[in-house]
Structure formats: C-alpha cells, structure tokens
Amino acid sequence: MLLSKKEISILIEIIYSIVFALIFLPYFYENQGKNLILMDGLIEKITQIIICTVIYFAIAYSILEVAFKKKETRDERDDMINSKSYKLGYLLYEFSLFIFIGYVFSKFQNKELLNLTGNLELYNSFKLTDAGIIFIVLVLLAFISVIKSLYQFYLYRTV
C-alpha cells in the first residue's frame, strides 16, 4: 500500500494521539481523585509532555520531509477532506461536551440525594475533582482526535 505524504502526516498524528494516551493518561488517571494543587509532579509532567511533543513532531516531520522531497500541492480536494473531517470532530466535541455536562450535573445531584438520605459513607465517596475533570477532558480530546484523523485518512484513501 503506497501512502502519500499527506496520508503519512495523518498517521503521524494518529500515532501521537495513541502514544500520548498510553504514556501520559495513566498519570492523570491515577491522580484523578486529587485536586490539581495536590497532584505529584504536575509541572514536571506538563513539561515532559511539551518536550516530548516537540521532539516527536520535529523528528517525524523532518523524516517525512527527507523521504518526500517533492512539495505536495494543497488543493480544493484537501480542503473538502479537511472540512469533512473537522466537521465530524467538531460534532463529536459538541456531543461529548453535552454528555460531560450531564455527567457532572448527575454526579452533583446524586451527591445531594445521598446527603438527604443520610448515607454519609456514599456521600463522601462521590468526588468530582478538578484533576478528575482534566482527566475526562484529556480522554475525550485524545479519543476524538484519533476518530477525526482516522476519518481524514479514510477520506484520503477513498475520495
């Protein structure tokens, strides 16, 4: 299967999202019960993420530029494919935002119900910390980014 430069650059993005999810999300998952200020080594983790991202893309795109010396024209087909895939990504973001807001509200509502019924043990186990919210947002971002890029790749192969 011969791939064009554009298709390979989409694969680079997909690999980045998956690797990011596998390497960095467990840290946010483990710390989701805490508040941001109490997370161990948060600044170091963010610095690590930024440095790794810059290095990864610099190396990947440099290799791509060396392998495909010829400059590829960007035309109306690319614009059409991009608009279709970004539209899907936008719709997924919008949909997941509604689900997320509903989840947060239901969590608060359940907590209040437990408080009213006097079940303090369960009441105290219901936590929604800022680190937990960040974890959910990062999971959604990584997931939607992969879906959007896969759809973009599919369109490049079929349109």
Next chain:
Amino acid sequence: MILKNNLKEVRQKKGLTQEELGVNVGVSRQTIISIERYRYKPTLELAMKLAENLNIKIEKLFYFEQE
C-alpha cells in the same frame, strides 16, 4: 443523474500525465486520479481550468449520465 467525465481519454490524447495536468491546473496528482475515477466532483473553477488546459469545451469534458 451521475456526473461523469472524459478526462482520462482527453488527457491521454493530449499526451499528458496526471502529474503534468495537475501542475498545469494547480492541483495534486491524487486529485486528478480522483476526478478520473469519478470519486471527486471538481468545483466549477477547477472544471473550467481543466477544460481550458485541455483545449476542450467544458460540456464535452463533463457530462451527466442517467442512472
């Protein structure tokens, strides 16, 4: 009705490769391949550029076919 075209035949008659035609009208080779395989419907601007470049009337290059 399906929008079809004679792009491949006309291009080959003119002795142009997909790459050359793409460069002439400012699109990639993949876009020319997609148009020739009826996968992608070009905009009016690109269709006119193709017709002009191949020195053929646009209605001869692109036509509707009954399903």
